[in-house]
Amino acid sequence: MKPMFSAGNATCCTLLSVVGVIFLGTMSFLFSLPAESLTHTFDDPGNPAEVAKACLTATFFYAFMILFCGCQTWLNKREQRAEIQLQ
Secondary structure, eight states: OOOSSOHHHHHHHHHHHHHHHHHHHHHHHHHHTTOHHHHSSSSSSSOHHHHHHHHHHHHHHHHHHHHHHHHHHHHHHHHHHHHHHHO
16 A cells, blocks of 8 residues: 655654644643633633533544554555665
8 A cells, every 4th residue: 555645744744633632632621621711701612511522523533633644654664664675
């Protein structure tokens, strides 16, 4: 199987997805709590539980991207090893 993305692009996507999972997971946790310091009021946003759920959904998307881009990185490394062996 050939990789769809270059090694640099796949690695960059993987690292950005890791940062996204950490950031959005933290935001989801904080919005699930009634944290006044996060929203500066108890009224904004209207439903913090919905915001927490949206952040959690985005976290799962980024986790999927870690798997996908990690596989692309692995495929690129495997292809490089195969080229070295052929030479």
